[in-house]
Amino acid sequence: MKRAPLMISTALASSLAVMATTTSAEAATRPAIAKSILNHRGISLATTHDSGVRDKANAKQNITDTAAGRKARRSDYGTAPGGSVTLNKGMLNAMLKLNTVKRFTFRVTEVAGGSHSRGSKHYAGRAFDVGTVNGSRVSTGGTGYTKAKKFMKACRSYGAVLVLGPGDAGHSTHVHCQW
Ligand SMILES: [Zn+2]
Known part of the structure; x- marks a missing residue:
């Protein structure tokens, strides 16, 4: 009887340690992060390319494939090489946190x-x-510039090694965040 409280607290501590591990963002798998991205309405994913080309390498399909444990497809028009690739986990984490933590839509x-x-x-x-x-x-x-600059700064705060946007050649209408 006297040993019971100790046994309970040991069991509790052990289960809390497991919970802490499995709920930590760093422990989340690529599919789990991708699923979370799909579930956050503040993150909109294009289903076509700005070029007008339709294929299975669009942003929505890339994240959907990653959520299913598959590689993300690359386009095979223009200079794109075709094939598929595993999406970088740090990039996926940042994409999610830009919405869930930094509150950008x-x-x-x-x-x-x-x-x-x-x-x-x-x-x-x-x-x-x-x-x-x-x-x-x-x-x-205007506001499209101000908001883009804030988003670019946030990308850098999540470890982006190259961030391009308005003011950079070829990036007057989009922000590029790279890991
Ligand atoms: Zn880009």
């Missing part, structure tokens, strides 16, 4: 799909593009 226009410059990190599953932030289209002036 945004539209992802490309992840691994689309045609980008040769050697683009999109093809390596390490970059995503955003065309709308907090209801404003990314632009070189």
Whole structure:
């Protein structure tokens, strides 16, 4: 009888340790993060490419495939190489937290799909593009510019190694965040 309280507290401590491990963001798997991205309405995922091309490498399909434990497909038009790639986990975590922690609502226009410059990190599953932030289209002036700059700063805070947007060549209407 005297030993019972100790046994209970040991069991409790052990189960709390398990809970702490399984609920930690760092322990979340790629599919779990991708599912969470799909479940957050503040993160809009494009189902077509800005080029007008339709394939199974659009942003929504990339995240859906990752949620199902599959690789994300790359486009095979323009300079895109085709095939598929595993999306970077740090990038996926950041995409989720930009909404759940930083409270941005945004539209992802490309992840691994689309045609980008040769050697683009999109093809390596390490970059995503955003065309709308907090209801404003990314632009070189006005609120679309101010919001884009705040989003770019937040991407960097989550470890993005290259962030491009208004003011950078070829990025007047979208933000590129790369890990
Ligand atoms: Zn990009």
